[in-house]
Amino acid sequence: MRHSRTASRATARPTTEVGRAVPRPRGAENGPGAVARTVLPGGLRVLTESVPSVRSATFGIWARVGSRDETPALNGATHYLEHLLFKGTERRTALEISSAVDAVGGEMNAFTTKEFTCYYARVLDSDLPLAVDIVCDMLTSSVIAAEDVDAERGVILEEIAMTEDDPGDGVHDLFAHTLLGDSPLGRPVLGTEATVNALTRDRIARFYRRHYEPARLVVTAAGNVDHAAVVEQVGAAFERAGALAATGAEPVGPRSGQRAIRAAGRVAVVGRPTEQAHAVLGMPGVSRHDERRWALSVLSTALGGGMSSRLFQEVREKRGLAYSIYTHTSGYADCGLFGVYAGCRPDRLDDVLKICRDQLADVAEHGLGDDEVRRAIGQLAGSTVLGLEDTGSLMHRLGKSEVCWGSQLSVDEMLERITEVTPDDVRSVARELLGQRPSLSVIGPLNDRQTARLSGAVA
Incomplete structure (x- = not known):
């Protein structure tokens, strides 16, 4: 698992209709380069881009939660949770998750940023249903067992230590803190040794339930994919987990607002x-x-x-x-x-x-x-x-x-x-x-x- 700093790109507003695929301009649905979008009950969005010329597919689920959503006491909880979702679900152990992806030569990972988290798997196109099932299972049915929280704490503390041993990376965290201070955006994505040690299983589980609702999630797939098939597979996986019950929920929109940074000469x-x-x-x-x-x-x-x-x-x-x-x-x-x-x-x-x-x-x-x-x-x-x-x-x-x-x-x-x-x-x-x-x-x-x-x- 990793965290990243990514440059932003701009987009134009689409027309959205709940429960219906909405192809983007410049391409027909399921044609080369086509992008289609469907909103499932509960506000879960599914987007695909079809590239029939390849034999691979990458599937991901994005959660609209990052380190800026944490209180000072919860600093590091988003990244901690990212680790824990790989530790087992009601249907799979951690070993079964990794073994299933390894067995088909796939790659699976995740990353946490200050404003969102992403979990993804890249596989052969024929193995896409497996990737959909596993990643959806992780996002909807993670156990977050107390023993896993305790075991993973040591891993995360090592990750923090590794970052501190890389000043070329750490100086960017320092720069963010220099300009943004002790604000949610100014604090490190990984948290600190003190905050990570203070996080408990119950606090992380509450954070999970609050921020991983379907309306706050976006499902994406690109490669040799069929939009209707991906929608059906995702819907079945979320329905099996009981995650599409809130049929009246609307997707949670992008963040907005204005924040002035007053940091001259620090x-x-x-x-x-x-x-x-x-x-x-x-x-x-x-x-x-x-x-x-x-x-x-x-x-x-x-x-x-x-x-x-x-x-x-x-x-x-x-x-x-x-x-x-x-x-x-x-x-x-x-x-x-x-x-x-x-x-x-x-x-x-x-x-x-x-x-x-x-x-x-x-x-x-x-x-x-x-x-x-x-x-x-x-x-x-x-x-x-x-x-x-x-x-x-x-x-x-x-x-x-x-x-x-x-x-x-x-x-x-x-x-x-x-x-x-x-x-x-x-x-x-x-x-x-x-x-x-x-x-x-x-x-x-x-x-x-x-x-x-x-x-x-x-x-």
Whole structure:
């Protein structure tokens, strides 16, 4: 099981009719590239994308719950529950779950984020009914036995320790906390040693019952699949578990709202005896519902999204100051983050941060050149299409789009949104966002003098 940080993608609103498949534009139901949607009793949504040319299928169930739905005392409960749903149901033991998937050469996993959780299996198309049955069984009929809670606690504590041993990953959690503080979005997905140790079987079971109702779930399948067959199999599995009883329930819609981040010039430093210093310099970004996200994606790509990007060229190619440097964006329902990550030797950190500050300030004031924007648009468009070339990616796009936006964009529509971005759009979002005073998070073996000097890095 894993947790992830994923970039948001936009979608357009569909027409929805309960109990009826609603094909998306640009494709007939069950034809190549077709997307169909059905809402079952209880508000359970089922979406499929047909790719008849492949012999595999990926099946997933998405729960509209993440670490931002936790109270401080429950921090880590969503991820803990993700682990526990693999530990056995009323019909299967944990070994029987894993053995059944292994026996057909399939892959099964799950991940937890701050706003949703996904469980999925990838199998041969002929074994899709098995994957549907197993994943649905896990989501509807998990036992959550007390002994499994106790046993899995040690596994999760090891996972937390593993993350702490990877400062290149941990600095992103630190950056989120630096900007968002002790809020649901600012706390780590995994929880902490203290909160995980305090979670009990009863508290986790109540969390499960509250957040895994059919109206809060989205079922997705992509590959060589038949929509009507998947709907029938999913409906039978949920009905067998008694999970479709609430016939009047409507699907729970996407999150919304507005959250202002007031975090100008904050600095957080965690001393650790590592070989490199790991830093994120950044500021508030935009929410996933903000139309500026398309221009921000182009801006981020041009600044630090590849070998030709400004920061890669300035920091690595011209000066050899770092091996890894890149930009990243995180778009949530009500806010967002933009950051520059760099890993370098501690004695080079001041120089790296100065270059990053100077480049951000230059782009905020003068913008990017037209050639840079065109190159970034081409790179972003190409990577978007290439990233959707397997059934797992297609399943992921279906589920995330439904959970986060309540609708789908076709690949052509996504490419249109990207290519419609103009240099002026990018310059505008650069002025608005990069003109803010940045905050800084660092993990590494810094001495007292270096730590004291870091406040100047965000002046």
